[in-house]
Each structure stands twice: as C-alpha cells, then as structure tokens.
Amino acid sequence: MAKPVEEILADVDLYAEDQSENLLAAAAAARTTCPVPHTEADGGYHLLTRYEDVRAVCTAPELFSSAQPAIRGVPVRVIPIDTDPPDHREYRRILNPYFTRAALERHEPQLREIARAAIESFVDKSSCDVVADFAIPFSAGSLARIVFATDNRELVDRGVAAAKEAALTSSPEAFQLLAGLAMEALAEAEAAPDDGADNVLRALVTAKIGDRALTLEERLGMVTTLFLGGLDTTRGVIANIVHHLATRADVEPLLRQPGGWQRELEEFLRYETTVAFMARTATQDTQIGDTPVKAGERVAVFFAAANRDPAQFERPDELVFDRAGVPHVSFGFGIHRCLGLHFARIQLAIAFEELLARTTRFRLAPGAEIRRQAGLSLGSPHRLDVVFDRV
Numbered sequence: 001m002a003k004p005v006e007e008i009l010a011d012v013d014l015y016a017e018d019q020s021e022n023l024l025a026a027a028a029a030a031r032t033t034c035p036v037p038h039t040e041a042d043g044g045y046h047l048l049t050r051y052e053d054v055r056a057v058c059t060a061p062e063l064f065s066s067a068q069p070a071i072r073g074v075p076v077r078v079i080p081i082d083t084d085p086p087d088h089r090e091y092r093r094i095l096n097p098y099f100t101r102a103a104l105e106r107h108e109p110q111l112r113e114i115a116r117a118a119i120e121s122f123v124d125k126s127s128c129d130v131v132a133d134f135a136i137p138f139s140a141g142s143l144a145r146i147v148f149a150t151d152n153r154e155l156v157d158r159g160v161a162a163a164k165e166a167a168l169t170s171s172p173e174a175f176q177l178l179a180g181l182a183m184e185a186l187a188e189a190e191a192a193p194d195d196g197a198d199n200v201l202r203a204l205v206t207a208k209i210g211d212r213a214l215t216l217e218e219r220l221g222m223v224t225t226l227f228l229g230g231l232d233t234t235r236g237v238i239a240n241i242v243h244h245l246a247t248r249a250d251v252e253p254l255l256r257q258p259g260g261w262q263r264e265l266e267e268f269l270r271y272e273t274t275v276a277f278m279a280r281t282a283t284q285d286t287q288i289g290d291t292p293v294k295a296g297e298r299v300a301v302f303f304a305a306a307n308r309d310p311a312q313f314e315r316p317d318e319l320v321f322d323r324a325g326v327p328h329v330s331f332g333f334g335i336h337r338c339l340g341l342h343f344a345r346i347q348l349a350i351a352f353e354e355l356l357a358r359t360t361r362f363r364l365a366p367g368a369e370i371r372r373q374a375g376l377s378l379g380s381p382h383r384l385d386v387v388f389d390r391v
C-alpha cells in the first residue's frame, strides 16, 4: 500500500517500498514549505528537494564530502565515488580516457551485435519481459565486453544480481559480493595473456599515481564501482523508455526520427532519473538555503526531485519533448558527474535503433502488472511484460 504524502513527510525513508510511489509528490510538497526536510531514517539525514540546492551541494566538495556516498553506508571502497579532491582527480585521470565518446564509439559494432543477439532471443515470440530479455542482457553484455573486455558472462550475471540488490537495499552483503566479483574480474584480467589490447582493467594494473602503483584496495574499489555504475542504471532507463513506447502512441515516431532522438533522450533521462539519490556529509557547520547543517550531518542529494523542480523545468511532471534544453542532473553534477554518461547514451541510442529495426507497436502484455523498484533505482520496473509486432 502506497503511503500518503502527509505520512511520508512526517517520516521520509528513501528506501521504504511503501513510500516509493509517492516520494516525488512528497518532495514537491516539501519544496514549497520546508525544502530541506530532516528525517530520522537510517541514522538521520537532510533531504534536498530543490534543483538549486542539489547543484550547490554537488559543486562544493570541500563542504560536502563524498567519503560516505550512500545513505545506508557502503562497507567497501567505491572509487572514485567515495573520494574527494585532490585524490578524486587522480582516479578520474586514470579512468576518463576509456570513457570518452570517441573511445566508446569505436565499440559500436560490438554493441550492435550484443543488442541483436538479445533481440534475436525473443523477437519471434512477439512478446518479452523487457527487463530480463533485453535490458539486462544488453547492458550487462556491453559492460562485460567493452569495459571488462571479458566473455565471462557468468561473472557479470552474478554482478547483475548483486548490483540490483545493492540498489534496492544497500545491504552490506550486496556490496561485499560486488567487491568479491571485482576481485575475480581483476584476477582474470591480470592472468590473461597480454595481447596488446588497451582496456580499463589492464590500465588499473599498470596505472600510477605520482610514482606509485595503485594498491589492491584502490583497484578493487574502482572495479566495484564500474559494476555498480554500469549494471543497474542503463537497464532501468531502457525499461522505462519501453514502458513509454508501450503506453503512448507519440513515442515510437519520435524514436524513429531520421536525425536521431538525442533531445528526447535527455528528457527521458530527466523524467526517470534512474540514480535517484546519493549522499554527502557536511565537513563543517554550514547551511543549505536557510537550513543549518552541522559538521558530520548527512545530506541526501535527491537528483530525482531536483529534476522535477518547477523552478527549473516547466511542467516538470510531464514528458515534454520540445524543451529548449534539458539541464537535468540525472548523471549528477560537479566533479562526480557520471563517468559512464557517454557509454550510457551510446548504449541507449543503439538499444532502440536495433530494437525498432525488428519490432513495432509495443503494448503492455494483457494482465501485465508493473512493480517498480524502491531505493536507489527508484521507479525502474522489476519486470515489464510487453507484446509487439515484428517488422
């Protein structure tokens, strides 16, 4: 049963299943009366509901540290998410070259192949569960091939389950499991014969900060973050866009525009905000707007609420495809802005190009029930049963 807005406001809990459906409505109500409410959930935190506050906090890492980047805490290192300047800069310097648009576009043929193989597995049935049959095989397969340069899909499949659990509950076990998988992936990369190929995992083995090599903890922390960042995110966006395809007649023509649908994609990203929130900790007594925040207090940076702030976006609760620009914060803002944003955008463009090359007229399957995730991937469907026609 979905809790009503007034009850949520008395006791916000970003991970509570019974609050997830009305969380954005609760944030909207808070925004006009008490824009930075405080909750006692999970040890207590301030909740940001305004776009300007989210951007201000994300651009002040000296005041708001990322050392503990999740509301429920993370028992393992997740580098660079859990770092502040100056260390953060060093880690990004190592990772960035592998995530530029140009570096990733080189992998386009492989990405198309992964998408086509997934589509092939269900297209003849004219029905599928978009999450299990398409979004997961495609996003996990892409991460495995392009980022981890491995064919070990079994390892990545275990990563899919652990990353979903981490997003749903932030349980220590899920994070430990991810770190264990990161260890396996690293060991595999280190044991592989050097074929001269340049990829992230190999780079971590040889990378240096100053004149020292990365420690095992640092390498593990970076690979754990790639599992986390790459697995439960793009998956959610793909499923959400198919949901719009299946429920609105105007979406398919937009995705089939000859010039591409970059602008529409940004609006989908704003509207859905699949990484709903992250955390920061105040390093000194300060304030957010008029709200005092003491050193050591935690702040939930609610990206999903910022993306629905009417002070920034007209008609924020509607998909509006002809906005002049969509300066959403779905990939975060400031120094921690998503490392994988080009990868995500390229994957999303290819996923739908390939899907619509084989299918048309998506509808929800008769009797389909859509249960949406609570927690970090707020709103992503657990499964999405659809039917379609073949083209």
Ligand code: HEM
Binding pocket: 066, 069, 079, 080, 081, 082, 092, 143, 147, 225, 226, 229, 230, 231, 233, 234, 237, 273, 274, 275, 278, 279, 303, 329, 330, 331, 332, 333, 335, 336, 337, 338, 339, 340, 341, 343, 344
């Ligand atoms: C649509 C898909 C995605 C969304 C919505 C998303 C969202 C985000 C957000 C909101 C942050 C900021 C975290 C913060 O401020 O604390 C972030 C950071 C990050 N993301 Fe993504 N992400 C996506 C895809 C990916 C992919 C595919 C990868 C990697 C393969 C990735 C890797 C990372 C990493 C490593 C960071 C940390 C960056 C840093 O701390 O400097 N993400 N992402």
